[in-house]
Amino acid sequence: MKSLSVVCFYVCNTLSLVCGLLMLIAGLLMRYLPQLESVFLATAPSVSQSQTGLLSIGLIMVGAFVAFISFVGFCGVISETKCMLNLYLTMMVILLLGTIAIGVAALVYGQKPFVDRVDKYFRVYVNTYNTTTNSKAQGVVDSVQHFFDCCGVDGPTDYPNATLPDGYNNNTEYLASEIPKSCCKGSTKEELKPCLNATMPISERKEYYYQEGCAIKVETYIHENTIVLAGVCFGFAVLMLFTIIFVCVFKRDNMD
Secondary structure (H helix, E strand, O other): OHHHHHHHHHHHHHHHHHHHHHHHHHHHHHHHOHHHHHHHHHHOOOOOHHHHHHHHHHHHHHHHHHHHHHHHHHHHHHHOOHHHHHHHHHHHHHHHHHHHHHHHHHHHHOOHHHHHHHHHHHHHHHHOOOOOOOHHHHHHHHHHHHHHOOOOOOOHHHOOOOOOOOOOOOOOOOOOOOOOHHHEOOOOHHHHHHHHOOOOOHHHHHHHEOOOOHHHHHHHHHHHHHHHHHHHHHHHHHHHHHHHHHHHHHHHHHOO
């Protein structure tokens, strides 16, 4: 029984250690790799850059905490130190309750309320895209449209119809349009030319830019990922619960 509980503990605690290290690495990458931060801001436009920084710090702290707890657990079982195992169990129970709370919050708050908030802020950014001087707001819209292959909140018609700009020149390679470049399907100048050509009505450019709005795509993405987040949290909670049970069995058989 002793060997079985120890083996099971090592398996569960190793998985906990891996999870902690993954969170730690994810936090470090988000903090020091700008591309990942841009993707996160694209999926949650209502989150500020400072809040993203706090999230990365949170991942680093939680990941380091989980890794430290796992290390304490290994040391406690190997040395059979009762004080160290009691410390390990206390921290694991706290972490277990926190993980369950995050999973429940993801299911409750991560669905309709969060979607409504994203829709509210993103709609403001889209409506003021061509008039705002806030380059960060424009960057959020462009990131969302690039990431999800979409245009506007409900569709391209969220942007005002393009009008012929002053000083129009027939020799211009391609003309500015009030539809953002990020709505276009292409990326090269030749591909962007018909998409951004303001002399053509928007209705005649449909094949060159994304027709689907971002609202439905972002909503689907949030729903799918909050369920995944909740599932990961509950799965991790089950893992921690079994780890706690195995440590309690080990203590009962060897120290009590």
